Amino acid sequence: MNEADLLFRGGRVFSAGMAGPEASDVAVTGGRISAIGPRLDHLIGPGTEMIDATGQLLLPGFIDAHVHPVQAGVELLQCEVSAATGAADALALVGRYAAAHPDDPWILGGGWAMEWFPGGNPTAAALDAVVGDRPAALSNRDHHGMWVSSAALRLARITASTPDPADGRIERDADGNPSGMLHEGAAALLSAVLPPVDPELTLRGLLAAQARLHSFGITGWQDAMIGGYIDSGNGFGEAYLRAEERGELTARVTGALWLDRAATLDTVAELAALRDACRADPSRLAFSAVKIMMDGVAENHTAALSHPYLDGDGNATGERGISFFEPELLKRLVAALEGAGFDLHFHALGDRAVTEALDALEAARSGGGIRDARHQLAHLQMVRAEDVPRFAALGAAANIQSLWASHEPQFDELTVPFIAPELIARSYPFGDLVRAGARLAAGSDWPVTSPNPLQAIRVAVTRVSDDAPAGAEPLGGPAQQLSLAEALTAYTAGSAWVNRREHETGRIETGFLADLTLLDRDPFAGPAEAIDQACVVATWVGGRLVYEVPASPSSSE
Known part of the structure; x- marks a missing residue:
């Protein structure tokens, strides 16, 4: 066997399908994982870079399945x-x-x-x-x-x-x-009075965001809105294309093209033409998804609910939020988008929005649709019990933003008092989804909240915020907590699947691309509350180092 370009020695490794990490060396050759196993010293040659991973944990690079990097940057x-x-x-x-x-x-x-x-x-x-x-x-x-x-x-x-x-x-x-x-x-x-977005600003913003995401071990993502009300035209998409053309896009990116709320069936052809105009390297950049925003958010009472919002005295109002798409039109649009080869990325926060998105997917299936689709529903703040098994039945991923799944001020002060208690009891039902066989993907929604996967993973496991008092009750109780292995798998293999890159990213397997992140410790070895005390030492994309923790002043003396 040829000598390795990179050799991680003496550490522990975790990948999807494992109950926990195992001691192993990992070799990388030509940008791909070439060997996994104990004592791979026979692959060391004059040009091999050896990385001492003793006491550390090697993971597949995190993949953020719902993020807005250009906007954040x-x-x-x-x-x-x-x-x-x-x-x-x-x-x-x-x-x-x-x-x-x-x-x-x-x-x-x-x-x-x-x-x-x-x-x-x-x-x-x-x-x-x-x-x-x-x-x-x-x-x-x-x-x-x-x-x-x-x-x-x-x-x-x-x-x-x-x-x-x-x-x-x-x-x-x-x-x-x-x-x-x-x-x-x-x-x-x-819109008519805001100044146009400077293309140079969007490019600089993308590159600044990419650097920050790499520092958290993120090697790829799905940008959850290309076009739309937070983008100026398709300026965000153009920023990606410019960065890829200049060799400055180091992550693997899927862009979700925005479906306008006034969309008609003619809009589908326009989106397909926009997708097909992308001439980037598909292993690095593709605009193969469409973002459908079903509703708003609970805090401003625009999340679409099955029960009416409550007033300040706990009495039911006549408001149930906003469905941005009429359900029958949505079914026709979903069928047309599927027919055009798009994967669908739904923003579905309220339980009625979740139901209407799943209904549209079910209608497409009954009409002969649902090919090898990678549809996903993101946010899922409230999900009806009867909708939980429909994710697996329809092959739709549950895209979780687990940093939100805890008692914290915005939730407790602006959501809980104004939502029917039976809906609050259905908040972020991650455990129910796993037990029902749903595939989980994970994302941050940055800049809404932190892009640090380890912070989100800690909350997915504990269901308690970082500033909660000792002994705080986990949101939804222990039944909604994920294991650390489940949460890590969602943030790696699960997100690789929604991006159609699961055959070569999201896992540490021979032949897979060497998209890797190295943590300074093994979070499996400590308490769940300390998961996010682990720090990223370095990040590689295709075997190329894209982030390395800065040396401390003392270590450089």
């Missing part, structure tokens, strides 16, 4: 306030940014949390106090709402007489005047 380069500790801190950060960028026509960015503000709704007046008479538009961290200044409202001509769009809501004061918060599709009312 652009926000990192704009007014990014996710590090704030509350409303006052966020406003101070915005004020400092505005002062440091006096010539910017708009203050743009995002990352603020709804729980920082009463009812989750900040005001234009508060923003005006730090930006003056400048237009400003800042997405909240879940990107289902936009906080805007008075100048932005004036430029967009949003007034008391402006009607709410069908897919959103303008937050208003007691007199009916816009108060500074635009929910869901109402944010699109700014």
Whole structure:
């Protein structure tokens, strides 16, 4: 056998299908895993790079099945306030940014949390106090709402007489005047006045995001929105194409093209033409999926529910959220998209949205559809018990954002009091899905929340937030907890499957691409609460080093 290019020696290895890690060496030759087993010293040659993995854990590279890297990277380069500790801190950060960028026509960015503000709704007046008479538009961290200044409202001509769009809501004061918060599709009312996105900014944002994702051991992902209301046209897709053409795209990426909420059957042909125009290396970049946003989020009462929302006194209202697609039209669109060869990526957060997405897939199956499809439903905050077995029956993956599956302020303060208790009891039913045979994939939804897979995996296993008091009750109880092996498999092999790369990524197997991440310790060896104390030492894509932990000052002396 030829000498190895890379040889990981003395460590432990975990891959899908294993109950836990095993001691093993791993050899890499020509960008692929060439041997796995004990004592592979016979593969050492003059050109072999040897990596001492003693005390460490080698994993397949993490694959984030639902993430928005270009958007996240652009926000990192704009007014990014996710590090704030509350409303006052966020406003101070915005004020400092505005002062440091006096010539910017708009203050743009995002990352603020709804729980920082009463009812989750900040005001234009508060923003005006730090930006003056400048237009400003800042997405909240879940990107289902936009906080805007008075100048932005004036430029967009949003007034008391402006009607709410069908897919959103303008937050208003007691007199009916816009108060500074635009929910869901109402944010699109700014489209005509927002400055165009600079292509260089999107490219720099993508590369900044890629570097951050590699630092967390992520070697591939599915970008969950190419086009649509957070993209300017298809600028995000163009950024990927430019990066791939220049040899700067080091991850393996699947892009999900946005299905407009006003889509018709003619839209399917347009999306297919856009996909087919991509001339990138398909092992590196493909636009083979379509994103269908079924509903909004529970915090602003736009998630589509089977039960009505509650008011502040616990009484049922007449509101059940918004279905962005009429169910019968959705069935026709799903059938047409399948026929065009697309995999479907549903945003389905409320239980009614989950049902309607599964109904559309079932209708496609009864009509002769459902080929070798890689459909997935993401978020799954609430799932009806009778819908749980339908995932396996329809071959649809459950794409989990497990960092959300715990009691934390946004959930406890802005969701729990306003949702029927029987729906709260069905929150993020990961354990039920596994027992019903559903395939799990996993993602972060970054920049909504952290892109660190190990943080999400810890919550998937414990169902407790990182700041919860000792002895806190896991959300949903122990029955909804995943094992560490199940959570790691979702973030590797499960996500490889939805990206159609499961035959050569997502596992440590001979012949597979050497997309690998090395942790500084074995999280199987410690308590579940310490899973995310492990750190990524290095990340490789196709055997190429794309991230290495910076040397500490003491180690360089």
